[in-house]
Amino acid sequence: MQIAYFKSAKKLITGNGAVSTLKDELSRLGVKRPAVITDKGVSRSGGLSLVTDQLQPNSFLVYDDIPPEPEISVIENCVAELRGKDVDGIIAVGGGSAMDSAKVLAVSMGHNGKISALFGENNVSSRDIPLIAIPTTAGTGSEVTNIAILSDPEDQLKKGIVSEYLLPDVAIVAAEMTVSCPANVTAASGIDALVHALEAYLSVNASAITDALAIKAVTMIYPALPKAFANGKDLEARENMATGSLLAGLAFGNAGVGAVHALAYPLGGRYHLSHGMSNAVMLPHVMKANAEVSRERFVDIASAMKLEIQGHSTEDIVAQVLDAIEKICRDVEIPATLKHFGIPEQDIQTLAVEASKVTRLLRNNPRKLTVDEIEEIYRQAF
Ligand SMILES: NC(=O)c1ccc[n+]([C@@H]2O[C@H](COP(=O)([O-])OP(=O)(O)OC[C@H]3O[C@@H](n4cnc5c(N)ncnc54)[C@H](O)[C@@H]3O)[C@@H](O)[C@H]2O)c1
Ligand SMILES: [Fe+2]
Incomplete structure (x- = not known):
């Protein structure tokens, strides 16, 4: 240890x-x-x-x-x-x-x-x-x-x-x-909290303490976020989000976040996309890349999300976690593509170079990504 x-x-x-x-x-x-x-x-x-x-x-x-x-x-x-x-x-x-x-x-x-x-x-x-x-x-x-x-x-x-x-x-x-938080901010900041928990759980610096916090955060945030988004006055959903976000903060504040945040950073800096939106748009694609090296951890995430898994293989479970992540972003009405945010396709190479410099976060990521791989992830998100 x-x-x-x-x-x-x-x-x-x-x-x-x-x-x-x-x-x-x-x-x-x-x-x-x-x-x-x-x-x-x-x-x-x-x-x-x-x-x-x-x-x-x-x-x-x-x-x-x-x-x-x-x-x-x-x-x-x-x-x-x-x-x-x-x-x-x-x-x-x-x-x-x-x-x-x-x-x-x-x-x-x-x-x-x-x-x-x-x-x-x-x-x-x-x-x-x-x-x-x-x-x-x-x-x-x-x-x-x-x-x-x-x-x-x-x-x-x-x-x-x-x-x-x-x-x-x-x-x-x-x-x-x-409670007064507008729905679009509830959505963006709620996905940010979910990303904190997921990235902390997949981080190479995860510990027994951060794992416990990250998994509990996922169990609280995943079901509560669509409810808090649909009805901001749902106090139970707001409570689960507030505590879930705190737990996710404690987890990532110690284990760190990874490539979702690293690839989101240039989107905020260059095009002023909010932090939550930039994370949401990169999340499914970075998670897909990470799934190749973190399969067992995806099984734990599936159980924290309480997914009713169809099929038994690890591949089945990974695929359904990825589907669930795409679905929650859709449920809270966050656009799924970079194109939607007006990001020019010809900027993708520059974005990849900028993201590759965010080594403070990339070094926490379970999969080491080359500039070409980062560029490919942006293309998938386009
Ligand atoms: N320090 C960290 O650990 C850390 C982690 C993640 C993100 N961030 C940073 O946090 C910022 C994003 O923060 P955010 O997502 O919480 O949003 P935010 O603080 O930018 O707020 C977004 C909007 O929501 C409004 N708002 C917030 N709470 C409200 C409420 N209860 N009622 C009505 N309106 C409300 C604000 O007035 C603002 O207009 C980014 O700059 C991001 O980089 C920091
Ligand atoms: Fe964040």
């Missing part, structure tokens, strides 16, 4: 009404004047007031200017806005975009360096103030990961900042925060 570390937010608080613990957590962490970092979609939906209602009036600031899939400049503006205002803690309320921005903000408030210098692994030197994350999508799992993803417009790529200092002190995961 190889040595494996397990990283997470320091404290996880889950369940209905979990947001009511916020005041106690702030006082435990000594935070008197937090900044709530969120976006306009969340603040307009009413979800934000579930959080701010817990805080003393005039004891906090709200910054709600985070756009979806943020660029570096978003953090620079936010730092400039909040500096000198005695902020002593950060509360992230939102999907991955707001949470990732808040995570980078929390490590940037006390420093003057460029945000772009933080890209890569272990380039953050410290975090001076506490950080609490409250997800409103289910989800990215960002509330428990040591990663933040930002777009770098200079080379049209989405890039990761990886550092232990990005791990929140507390993650508060409550289904009621996700």
Whole structure:
């Protein structure tokens, strides 16, 4: 067995009404004047007031200017806005975009360096103030990961900042925060959560701990996602999605994600497809490529999905897992082809070269992919 570390937010608080613990957590962490970092979609939906209602009036600031899939400049503006205002803690309320921005903000408030210098692994030197994350999508799992993803417009790529200092002190995961999530965001972020679980389970860095989390995540997310998509007020489905996404975040935050994410990255960076959509469109094709080397793991996935398998051979099972993956993307109405998103066919070679550079993720993938194989996967997705 190889040595494996397990990283997470320091404290996880889950369940209905979990947001009511916020005041106690702030006082435990000594935070008197937090900044709530969120976006306009969340603040307009009413979800934000579930959080701010817990805080003393005039004891906090709200910054709600985070756009979806943020660029570096978003953090620079936010730092400039909040500096000198005695902020002593950060509360992230939102999907991955707001949470990732808040995570980078929390490590940037006390420093003057460029945000772009933080890209890569272990380039953050410290975090001076506490950080609490409250997800409103289910989800990215960002509330428990040591990663933040930002777009770098200079080379049209989405890039990761990886550092232990990005791990929140507390993650508060409550289904009621996700009820107002629009159906298209439920779909995209829900497939992202499923991909986290599947990629963590197939990762070469999977451990007994991440396996347990990933398989439980699949059993919760796979049946719940179409229900949460069809009826956003279905609280049971929302609960299974919120917890499933948390488990998937814990799994991939430690085992890593693989080629689905690596091939999705250039689609986000170049054509601004959302993270969830780019993952969804690549998912069936990368899974097919991975099936050749991970057959036994596909059998476990079939049983986590509770598929009623026709036939007995491993090939039969693998084929039906692949069908189930295509079907769930269809059920939540995510377009199945790159062509649908207007991606030009002549760009495929460039996309393959860009994806092949995402070695931080490709090295986790069970099958080592050459640039030609990556190009072939994009062609199948076209
Ligand atoms: N750090 C990580 O570990 C990690 C993992 C996966 C993805 N990501 C990143 O997360 C981002 C995507 O995050 P996302 O999929 O959660 O979406 P998002 O944060 O971009 O939100 C999408 C839209 O949904 C709206 N929204 C979110 N929750 C809502 C709610 N409860 N009610 C009403 N509107 C709501 C937002 O206002 C926004 O307009 C990408 O930048 C991606 O790269 C990070
Ligand atoms: Fe993801």
